[in-house]
Amino acid sequence: xxxxxxxxxxxxxxxxxxxxxxxxxxxxxxxxxxxxxxxxxxxxxxxxxxxxxxxxxxxxxxxxxxxxxxxxxxxxxxxxxxxxxxxxxxxxxxxxxxxxxxxxxxxxxxxxx
Amino acid sequence: xxxxxxxxxxxxxxxxxxxxxxxxxxxxxxxxxxxxxxxxxxxxxxxxxxxxxxxxxxxxxxxxxxxxxxxxxxxxxxxxxxxxxxxxxxxxxxxxxxxxxxxxxxxxxxxxxxx
Numbered sequence: 460x461x462x463x464x465x466x467x468x469x470x471x472x473x474x475x476x477x478x479x480x481x482x483x484x485x486x487x488x489x490x491x492x493x494x495x496x497x498x499x500x501x502x503x504x505x506x507x508x509x510x511x512x513x514x515x516x517x518x519x520x521x522x523x524x525x526x527x528x529x530x531x532x533x534x535x536x537x538x539x540x541x542x543x544x545x546x547x548x549x550x551x552x553x554x555x556x557x558x559x560x561x562x563x564x565x566x567x568x569x570x571x572x
Numbered sequence: 573x574x575x576x577x578x579x580x581x582x583x584x585x586x587x588x589x590x591x592x593x594x595x596x597x598x599x600x601x602x603x604x605x606x607x608x609x610x611x612x613x614x615x616x617x618x619x620x621x622x623x624x625x626x627x628x629x630x631x632x633x634x635x636x637x638x639x640x641x642x643x644x645x646x647x648x649x650x651x652x653x654x655x656x657x658x659x660x661x662x663x664x665x666x667x668x669x670x671x672x673x674x675x676x677x678x679x680x681x682x683x684x685x686x687x
Contacts, residue, residue: 492675494677500679500680501578501663501677501678501679501680502617502663502665502677503677504674504675504676507674517674518676547615549617551617553675560607560609560619560622561607561619561675562619563609563616563617565615565616566615566616
């Protein structure tokens with residue numbers, strides 16, 4: 460059982476470049492989330508989705524876009540990368556509203572220089 | 573607005589002692605869930621324990637227990653008989669079940685277990 464997978468694991472971007480962080484879960488979870496974790500800090504919610512076709516902004520959505528065309532996939536798009544987006548990005552999923560924990564992917568470490 | 577506060581940025585504890593990591597929260601909704609996660613130096617997020625706001629008893633999972641004091645809006649994590657492998661970052665999180673169902677995290681507490 461793969462759980463939540465994220466690709467790539469590491470990436471270095473130049474300022475102004477764009478990229479998509481991939482996230483896939485095989486647990487048929489309705490809820491999916493993107494977080495960023497800056498060094499020594501907690502997780503901040505970027506975007507989340509409560510089901511295919513539905514997305515909503517979290518705490519820090521600026522500079523990012525998401526889509527949810529299937530239950531399994533929840534890609535995060537960075538347009539015009541900036542040094543402030545240097546962070547570790549975590550994707551997570553959970554089964555349904557309020558029931559128990561989120562399952563996290565291994566994270567993507569992104570550096571923008 | 574929802575808020576999670578972890579006031580201990582770092583803690584040092586002798587191996588085999590019990591540890592209490594503090595977490596206070598703020599929400600106006602009566603229905604919410606509280607979580608604790610462990611993040612070792614390898615970076616992954618590991619779920620430890622969950623407490624629902626309507627649960628009558630404090631949650632326990634092995635060596636982990638959650639000291640839930642609803643009136644004080646606190647959800648402290650207690651680790652009994654600490655082990656060297658417990659050294660990690662610990663995050664408290666909250667989910668409002670009636671509102672937008674987002675999950676927010678505290679800033680974390682770094683726990684160091686000393687041999």
